[in-house]
Amino acid sequence: MNTEAPYRLKATGITKSYGAVNALADVNFELKPGEVMALLGENGAGKSTIVKVISGLIIPDTGQITIDGEPVLLSSVRASQTAGIAVVQQEFSTVGTMSVAENLVLGQSNAPAWWSPQKLNDQAKLILARVGLEDIDPRRSVDTLSVAEMQLLEIARVLAKDAKIVIFDEPTAALSDAEIVRVLEAVKRLASEGRSVIYVTHRLGEVFEIADRVTIFRNGRSEPPLLVKDLTVDKVVALMIGRELGHLYPERTEKYGAPVLETRGLKVPGIKGDINLTVRRGEILGLTGQLGSGVSEIMKAISGIADVLAGEVLLDGSAVNLHGRRRGIVMGIAYCSPDRKKDGIFGGISVRRNLSSPWLRRVSRVGFVSRAQENSEAARSASNFAIDLSRLNTLVGNLSGGNQQKVAVGKWLGIRPRVLLVEEPTRGVDIGARAEIYAQLRLLCDSGVGVIVTSSDTNEILGLSDTIATYYRGSQTANKPVQEWTEAALVREVMHRED
Template sequence: MTVETEARTRMPSSTKAPLLRMQGIVKSFPGVKALRGVSLELHAGHVMAIVGENGAGKSSLVKTLSGAYEPDEGDIEIDGRPLARGTNAAIDAGVAVIYQELSLINDMTVAENLFLGRMPARKGFVRQREAHAMAREALARVGLDNVPPWMRLGDLPLNKRQLVEVAKAIARDARILVMDEPTAALQSHDIENLYAVVRRLREEGMGIIFISHHLEEVFELADSAVVMRDGATVGARPMSEWTEAELVQAMVARNLESFYPWEPREYGDVVLDVRNLASAPLLRNASFAVRAGEIVGIAGIAGAGRTELLKTIFGALPATHGEIVVKGRKVTNHSPTEGVRHGLVYTSEDRKLEGLVLDASIEENIALSSLKALASGGFVRGARKRKLAQEASTRFGVRASSVLQVTGTLSGGNQQKVILGRATATNPAVIMLDEPTRGIDVGAKTEIYAHMVKMARAGAAVIMVSSELPELLGMSDRVLVMYRGSIVTEIARDKANSETVIQWATTGAGA
């Protein structure tokens, strides 16, 4: 073990006062106890991961620290001094929170975002030169030396806007930085850049709380991990004392003998045969076939055409060349409606933008693809719709007060179950899942995997696009790899490994 690794995995010395101490924090809402006496300590120059399933209390804890919520019981101290109530008090004490949904304003300049509400001014006039100089300093600390402070924020790509959010915390002289799922919308190279920034800030003495559903990120970046479950902390150790299996077990309170519940199955006839399919500009030439009962994974780097392939098959994108054959019959899907009619369903990688109507109920969302079947005399029968939704909700274990609950109030995992409920309500022959576990917690992932196996066992052909290699390797019967719009290889389960998949995905050829 190197000296650097040893330093990272050692818990901070108890002889030095913590930068942050939260003691016995309790927070209740009507009918729900969100936090049950949570206590933790964060030291300067330390990255603490907080992990747990959706609903474990992570967000409530962060909002209590930031001043958005006032605790019913408990104390918060920064540098040994009690933290006053209110958001401004937390900011003034050096607490900065970066949420998954960025709190920046695209139509303002980078500098205006960094110093929003506190631009340097004299006699009522903003001192632009001073603001730009201060902005350059903060931007340089996160590796954005080449970003002009006067640039419109919305003209920056997402990965740089994420770093501007970190620079904003630096510009506020933050000493405690909370990052809530900061890598959710980033590509792998952007994630590495963010890691480098976090490590630099740690070296400078900042205390960092890192919240992530991706355990590989936790083991890569954190010095220690605190596990939350049902509003309480159930474990806190240096990373050197955690294994992935122990961390998962602490999060979900059950022994996960097999994280991926794959099992061998008997396959039926070919139900989907795709021949030389193209859709300009990304999808160029894709051919493959899937049998009933199979789970086929599709790998590839961003821009390889994976999503475009599924959308073209489904009818959401126009096919410019090729054939789609479902159960031996050539079909032409000019719209998703035609795709559903031909026995195909597709679940989007962006459930909030394309997958769900968040303001509608669970019932309405599940029924969306089945309205024609539910109608009689031109009217959708409420009793049929309710029964369909209740059956699907029960089948997928959606945790909600009733099917009338607004879908947007559900956790990410339960929203994904609603999508699966709608997808299977039409009894499809082919189920295409695009990043089915993106942004959901470990426990919900295992449930989604189990449902995928059930769908395949029931005779559906399941196609899964995923950017998580362990997921592809753990759940697929075989893996197809895409490169620049084409499927370049097929790898059997017993021969599939990370190195082989990455080699094909990044070069289009084998070793």
């Protein structure tokens, strides 16, 4: 990075309000050529909002932006693209029903309309290989991809463009270590080509790997940029959340009761061998693996969402017949999906209703539910999960990404399940709120619930679980108590490396 270089982008006095919410309050932001600038801050601090301003998705109430010294009016996505800006969004912009190849070349001027399907697919394959997705058939429809694959596709799409400023809004939230490496390499490559990168993340380790400077956002305000080489993780956390974090992971009680959920000889499409898992009351079982490991398929089978080919699921020692999610919920199995957009939460309804919906479904069989009861139930979940109580009436779709995630996880605790299955519980959640989610999961567990967690974050799996099972391409590779794991061993099993 050339620290003497003039600004590639400079934003001054940017404000943006939504009613009473000041999403951005006098934000100043700068970016030099060839630098990676990390944007950090708690959920709802305004990071995605400034990204949307720069990408032309929203028009700020006030403020100016210059690029290479020239004032620009980023009044539309097209205007922003013309100014040389490309964005990997936090929520995907891929089009579900189109093929992978069509998505990749959509909106790219160098892909003439007369290209044959063969040419289109060949071109798409080249782009896919840049993010390690060479195994994906470009003719596949995008909605058949996993969340991680979609995120990599989104990145491939942006890399294929020739932009001088590339913005990443939490590109690695859905990815595991092996895929993250590819993203970080792509970012480094962009910077070494002299392009400027704005990189939003809650994974603080990444900042120290790729960023030159950081800009911290707090409540819609920006701090002056800081050089990464002058910082430590603890310092960054304190600046972000305004206090010392203390313990990220709660203490384990290690008091387990009888098995609450067992699978015996369960066969699931895509998984090799039988699935024999046990989770006891008071235990957090962590499942982990990289892309294509099969942990998500296992969770869906246990929750009753996906069909199983053979075998049985036992709840408190008795075999149960799970057919469909409703049945799972009635039996006391709550499942929180990794794809909150598809089936985690409902963006068009209020935070209150989202938080109380599983609970309502359960109690409404008993009869009348008062509004007051619903309110107090929602408020309880909200306060347990660091969700702003003043925003219970807000539509979930208007919350920031991480705050949506808190709602997605929080809503399942209202039904006090026998077993909680939760995938990627803290995806996109800031470090302070993550500590609260972990504490809630441990509390739930200590009250006798069995918890199964999947996570692509090896630190999270190590910090949270009592027992850890690893999977690689549909096979279980290990299953043992956390005390018998080291971080290196876990990474090795997950990546299935011999060394």
